[in-house]
Amino acid sequence: MATISGWFSQCYGRHPDAAWRAPGRVNLIGEHTDYNGGLVLPFAIGQTVRVAGAARPDGVLELASRQAPNDRVAISLDALEPGAVTGWAAYPAGVAWALAEAGHQVQGASLAIDSDLPQGAGLASSAALECAVAACSADLAGARLTRPELAALAWRAENDFVGMPCGIMDQSAAMLCQAGHALLLDCRTGESADVPLDPAGIGLQVLVIDTGVRHQLTGGEYASRRAECEQAADRLGVPSLREVTSEAALAGLADPVLARRVRHVVTENARVEDTVALLRAGRLAECGPLLTRSHESLRDDFEVSWPEADLVVGTALAAGALGARMTGAGFGGCVLALVPKDHAAAVADAVSAGFARPGLAAPSFLEVTPARGASPVIKARIR
Ligand code: GLA
Numbered sequence: 001m002a003t004i005s006g007w008f009s010q011c012y013g014r015h016p017d018a019a020w021r022a023p024g025r026v027n028l029i030g031e032h033t034d035y036n037g038g039l040v041l042p043f044a045i046g047q048t049v050r051v052a053g054a055a056r057p058d059g060v061l062e063l064a065s066r067q068a069p070n071d072r073v074a075i076s077l078d079a080l081e082p083g084a085v086t087g088w089a090a091y092p093a094g095v096a097w098a099l100a101e102a103g104h105q106v107q108g109a110s111l112a113i114d115s116d117l118p119q120g121a122g123l124a125s126s127a128a129l130e131c132a133v134a135a136c137s138a139d140l141a142g143a144r145l146t147r148p149e150l151a152a153l154a155w156r157a158e159n160d161f162v163g164m165p166c167g168i169m170d171q172s173a174a175m176l177c178q179a180g181h182a183l184l185l186d187c188r189t190g191e192s193a194d195v196p197l198d199p200a201g202i203g204l205q206v207l208v209i210d211t212g213v214r215h216q217l218t219g220g221e222y223a224s225r226r227a228e229c230e231q232a233a234d235r236l237g238v239p240s241l242r243e244v245t246s247e248a249a250l251a252g253l254a255d256p257v258l259a260r261r262v263r264h265v266v267t268e269n270a271r272v273e274d275t276v277a278l279l280r281a282g283r284l285a286e287c288g289p290l291l292t293r294s295h296e297s298l299r300d301d302f303e304v305s306w307p308e309a310d311l312v313v314g315t316a317l318a319a320g321a322l323g324a325r326m327t328g329a330g331f332g333g334c335v336l337a338l339v340p341k342d343h344a345a346a347v348a349d350a351v352s353a354g355f356a357r358p359g360l361a362a363p364s365f366l367e368v369t370p371a372r373g374a375s376p377v378i379k380a381r382i383r
Helices: 004-012 087-101 125-141 147-162 169-176 221-236 247-252 256-280 288-300 307-318 341-356
Strands: 018-029 039-056 060-065 073-076 108-115 181-186 192-196 204-210 323-326 334-340 364-367
Touching (some): 004 018, 004 039, 004 108, 018 169, 018 334, 039 125, 039 169, 039 256, 060 087, 073 087, 087 108, 087 125, 087 147, 181 256, 204 341, 247 256, 256 288, 288 307, 307 341, 334 341
Antiparallel strands (some): 018 039, 060 073, 181 192, 204 364
């Protein structure tokens, strides 16, 4: 694979001035809690989006992606407004827009993009793209932004420019994670802490199984879950569902659908706390049942799982996984399974066989290790 600088030179016939990589993430636990002011526990993975860039004087943003080589995009920065750019280019264009909206001097830029993160697989490839572009563009503009500020800019690009009303988890994971750790993020206060996560150190592995089913998050289900949560908070008279800490509050909701949504959020926040306590006590091997209960809650109460994910979870558990759950927004993408290393091949074989039996397309498997957040490839001016 050519380096990102090599790809940039191929596209633009010169060397880049800055280049960054930003990782995808696997969310260990804490799903659909971020936009409810809740707790999340993602970790960054080794698969990344890389962006190299050079400033240009003409106010044009030019974009070239190795994953869409026939789709070069050039747009005047003056013309950037929500809705003006669609498809993959909306993410980098949205970041340029968000930087300008935040008052930074954004000049034109040529950007080259490359990635080894599967898209639409629930591994936060959009956030990785936004964060790599944000860090690279900040470097080019000489803007001194902190990592949380860059995450917030990337989040704004996705919400207000792309139009996907996501929470802050993925962008925070891409910017803030540390190798060998998961990131505990309190989405009510913005406080974060690194929690040790070293499966290999105790003979375990987080196996990520891509079901091959792809989601379209701007398609509406995500936004409707979010709206239901806001409606439930409103009816319960609280600013966000984070304020609900006991299932007793469900009695105040006549609508059974809203009650199920709230039960998921309340129990999921508690499961994050329990998982963090176990990790801090060096008891990762005991986290399995919490992961599986999270999946059941996402399947039955939040209703964002999909049949192939349920099949993977059931099959993996039967084949010796300690716990398993869908990861990400749902409706497609990946499942994670916590497995003893010497069971990993058997679990993968059982899942493959479980897909072959009803004639489903073969799933794929990803090895993931808790990795660091975004880092400069050739130049760093920000912290
Ligand atoms: C997507 C969003 C996140 C989060 C998850 C669900 O990944 O981008 O903000 O809401 O779904 O936990």
